[in-house]
Each structure stands twice: as C-alpha cells, then as structure tokens.
Amino acid sequence: MAKLDANLDRCFSALGDPTRRMILQRLARGEASVSELAEPHDMALPSFMGHLRKLEDAGLITSTKQGRTRVCELAPDAFTPVKDWLSEQSAIWEERLDRLDDYVTNIMKERNK
Amino acid sequence: MAKLDANLDRCFSALGDPTRRMILQRLARGEASVSELAEPHDMALPSFMGHLRKLEDAGLITSTKQGRTRVCELAPDAFTPVKDWLSEQSAIWEERLDRLDDYVTNIMKERNK
Numbered sequence: 640m641a642k643l644d645a646n647l648d649r650c651f652s653a654l655g656d657p658t659r660r661m662i663l664q665r666l667a668r669g670e671a672s673v674s675e676l677a678e679p680h681d682m683a684l685p686s687f688m689g690h691l692r693k694l695e696d697a698g699l700i701t702s703t704k705q706g707r708t709r710v711c712e713l714a715p716d717a718f719t720p721v722k723d724w725l726s727e728q729s730a731i732w733e734e735r736l737d738r739l740d741d742y743v744t745n746i747m748k749e750r751n752k
Numbered sequence: 753m754a755k756l757d758a759n760l761d762r763c764f765s766a767l768g769d770p771t772r773r774m775i776l777q778r779l780a781r782g783e784a785s786v787s788e789l790a791e792p793h794d795m796a797l798p799s800f801m802g803h804l805r806k807l808e809d810a811g812l813i814t815s816t817k818q819g820r821t822r823v824c825e826l827a828p829d830a831f832t833p834v835k836d837w838l839s840e841q842s843a844i845w846e847e848r849l850d851r852l853d854d855y856v857t858n859i860m861k862e863r864n865k
Contacts, residue, residue, distance in 0.1 A: 652768035
C-alpha cells in the first residue's frame with residue numbers, strides 16, 4: 640500500500656506540470672529523441688532533462704540509448720495507476736448514490752403504507 | 753489554454769499527496785466537518801488546513817461554514833478535468849495505432865499484388 644501510494648504520488652506530481660504533460664502528449668504520437676522533445680521548449684537542457692527524469696521516475700516514460708542519442712517513449716500502461724485510482728473513487732461515489740437511492744425508496748415505501 | 757493548464761497543474765499536484773487523496777476518498781462517501789476529516793491524520797491542524805486549501809484551490813472540494821463548523825464536500829465533477837486530459841491522451845494514442853494498422857494493411861496489400 641505504501642509502495643503503491645509513493646508511486647501514485649510520483650505519477651500525479653509528474654503530471655502537475657505543463658512541460659511534462661506536453662512531453663507525454665508528444666510521446667503518445669510515437670517515440671522521440673531528447674533533442675526532438677526539447678526543441679519546442681525554451682529551456683536550458685539540464686532543466687529539460689530534469690523533467691524527463693521526473694517522468695521516468697514516475698514510470699510514465701522509458702528511455703534507451705541508441706548510439707549517441709537517447710530515445711524516449713511512453714511507458715506501456717503509463718496511466719494505469721492514475722486511471723485505477725480514479726475508478727476506485729467513482730466506485731465509492733456510486734456506492735453512496737446507491738445507498739441514497741435505497742434510502743429514498745424506503746422512505747417512499749413507508750409513506751405509501 | 754493557459755488557464756486550463758494552470759487548473760490541471762493544481763489538480764494533478766493536489767492529487768500527488770497521500771493525505772489529500774485520503775481526504776478525497778473520505779469525501780466520496782459523503783460530506784464531513786474539518787475535525788472529522790482531520791481525526792485519522794496525525795498532523796497539526798494548520799498543516800491539515802493547508803492540505804484542505806490545496807484541494808479547494810484545485811476545485812476538488814468545496815467548503816461551507818455551518819455555524820461554528822466548517823463542512824467540506826467533494827466538488828461536483830471534481831475529477832472531470834483530469835479524466836478529460838487522460839481521454840485526450842488515449843485518443844492520440846489510438847489514432848497512432850490506427851495509422852499503424854493502415855500502414856500494415858497497405859504493406860500486406862502491396863505484397864499480395
């Protein structure tokens with residue numbers, strides 16, 4: 640649970656930045672080298688590399704060295720932990736609505752007795 | 753776009769913390785007072801209030817003063833911006849898979865000519 644929590648922390652925190660979301664959006668269209676990814680961003684390379692590292696630490700992207708170039712791609716099932724967490728919340732919410740529904744139905748039954 | 757971006761930044765950053773996710777999970781089951789929400793957390797009240805403020809700034813929760821008690825609840829459509837962003841990524845990804853599919857189909861056609 641603590642391990643899963645730390646993973647979700649990293650995932651959500653990594654997504655909380657527009658540069659990092661733009662990188663993910665670009666990688667959804669296919670793999671790209673670090674320089675291709677950096678090109679649209681007006682940013683010093685070390686800062687840009689810091690963003691890539693955060694995405695990699697969160698398990699959202701993977702990177703491999705191909706000769707002298709580092710190529711990044713979206714991790715398979717990158718968004719699964721985030722989507723699973725959101726589904727869990729929806730399930731709790733719907734359970735609550737079901738209970739509310741039962742409650743109202745019971746009140747109506749009592750009234751019509 | 754910039755405004756939407758800032759909203760997503762706040763949303764995702766707010767979700768990147770286990771205390772804040774626990775608060776949301778509790779509120780999915782129904783509204784609660786600040787003291788009810790704080791009870792399971794071993795934390796000084798000012799720090800806890802800081803977490804609530806971040807959730808409120810991100811539009812994930814709302815709070816109202818009822819007499820001397822502040823009551824919090826999950827915002828309606830709290831997770832919509834996050835879910836919309838994730839759907840957008842899936843759409844880009846699927847478009848890519850469709851293009852790959854077309855490409856493979858064309859190769860097969862050429863081969864069978």
